[in-house]
Amino acid sequence: MLKTFRKGGIHPEENKITAGKPIVDLPVPPVVILPTLQHIGTPATVLVKKGDKVKTGQMIAAGEGFIAANVHSSVTGTVTRVDKFTDASGYKRMAIEIGTGADEWMDDIDTGPGLVREISISIPEIMVRIWDKGIVGMGGATFPTHVKMAFPRGKKASILIINGAECEPYITADHSLMLEKGEEILIGIRIIMDALGVEKAIVGVENNKYDGIENLRKFSDKYPGISIQGLKVKYPQGSEKHLIKSLLGREVPSGGLPIDIGTVIFNIGTMYAVYEAVQKNKPLISRIVTVTGKSLKYPSNFRVRIGTPVSELIKAAGGLPENANKIIAGGPMMGKALNTLEVPVTKGMSGLLVLDDVESGRKPVQNCIRCSRCVSVCPMGIEPYLIMAMVEKEKCEFLDDCHINDCMECGSCSYICPANRPLLDYIRLGKTKLKKRKQALKEAE
């Protein structure tokens, strides 16, 4: 039986062009750019200066404070610049540029191909290892993993959920991991289960990755407490709250966190990173990136060193096609459009999508015909058309009553609108306006 959530959702064309393609190691690029902020939280503090020689896996920026993450060098070479570079957000942010030489790994990293099944370190050591190796959520939100594992006082997790939905069209990064690193993922889950003292874990996978489900099930008998559950293909199935709803039938309260209902949720890619960090002592210095698009010559799943410029990935996939018009970091529903190819791959970048001029264009905006499609597809049960009207008419005082901050920006409303109205653009604008209004009211008091 496939599970899913009931309220809302859409089914865009899946376009999983790279499904089932093997993971290909991308050669180490001549230069990498490693931003100090690749996670949610405060930027890491730079530990190196220009001219320093670094090895692969060496820590080069240290996370300070609780919500932070370490950054490690993904290559061996010389620091050539410590400066501000444009990242995928379009802003210039502090980053470390390294010119690469012969690949030489840190001595304490196990670079062998062997599978390490036995978990030999203690729970506190696991926690330290995860913090130390700079592990963050690999699904895109890049929330530091150690923060999720430390619950607020009085809260307890009874069930672990692993997100393998990968509901974004085109992207197959998690899928390729499921196919090639199935047992490693399960060991990663076991590690987290031990560390959190949780007896039960459910891996939710959309059914368009049936071979992935099969592969995980092949090993799951060996790892008690872990079950693999198929999910109906529906966007946004990979939303944390909706995955919990599908698997447990429970709804995270508005403004709340999964731990409020006794669960923690991690991405399947994060579990592989945890396996590598704990069993192989390997920091988070590489990840799988799906480079895809209908007009690309060689769409592929690449294993890429973090910090590799996006242009290298495009080159490896056959170069930018003539009609390329939009390059997106992530999937078509929630990804960010890039304004330059010189941005580096970061810890949270699961895909790189090239759209042509036809696919990337926006169509002229028409009057709202009140067809109610945006309301019926909204997975959060809010009314996008109403919020857009309120923002257009500058009625920001009503936005709280419209529950604008429940919106998780999945984009289903903008996707479905037959009048091509940019509903999500206005919701984002409304959120900012509401925040400003609240600040102004506070100051006036």
Next chain:
Amino acid sequence: MSMITVSPAPHDHTQETVKKLMYGVLIALVPASIVSVIFFGVGTIILILTSMLSCVAFEYLIQKYILKNESTISDGSAMVTGLLLALCLPADIPFWIVIIGSLVAIGVAKMSFGGLGNNPFNPAIVGRVFLFVSFPVQMSTYPKPLQNWFAYTDAATGATPLGMMKEGIKNNETISDIMSKVPDYIDMFLGKMGGSAGEISAIALIIGFIYLLARKIITLHIPISILLTVVIFTGILWKSDPARYADPLFHLLSGGLLLGAIFMATDYVTSPMTASGMWVYGIGIGIITVLIRVFGAYPEGVQFAILIMNAFVPLINKYIKPARFGERLKNE
């Protein structure tokens, strides 16, 4: 790569457009139009062409000379209004009356509120009701089906089944007496009876309904809630006194109920935004329809019922909200 586009997510969009939806409605009305031409002849053709052309022309002229904004006639909504207006008029109505109806539908009910998306009342029904009040004679005689194909305004006229019912009840006839005069249910199902051009054939309207559902142009909520309410309400009356009240099937097959429930009440602009709101709206239309038909002065009440419930739509939208994700837990 000369230029790249940078815009916020989402970067994917459905292939559905307003234009495709409107043309879908037109396609769904084709069976009803064909049946009408078969039964009422050339009159229907003149009626449909006049209505559609004048609706499009009025929208074009108003946008060009009064509103001075970009023309929206290509979105197809004026054609839908034109066709719906034609299908709820008698086929033998003089063409100049149809033009007046189109002017009221497009000019008053639609464009004066700001065009597609802004009108509180269904334009086709406003046009129809305006004509009904202004030209009561022409609007309450209906041509008999299957006479001379070229008859047009010379066609012999007769009452609709609902008209016969109202007349009979007034003359204290029993239901069984009246039922012996009206066409049998098979004829009513196929459309062999007096009535407005497009409302006669249940089978043609149901084919259109299935098409609308299959193309996902409308959802089941509104038509089903209206029809269920009518069946239950008239069923209770019929069970309580079968000599005075007609059975539910008669109400389903007669008059403009199916046309109204499937094509007019489901108009996006003038119907509620949530599924539960649609149920309230549909039940309201069903109740008012039966009240007018059974207890009111007019034989038919679907159009009035839809207009009345149109007026309640803003209120329904204000008070009936979609169920929010996560709220259930907060209230635990």
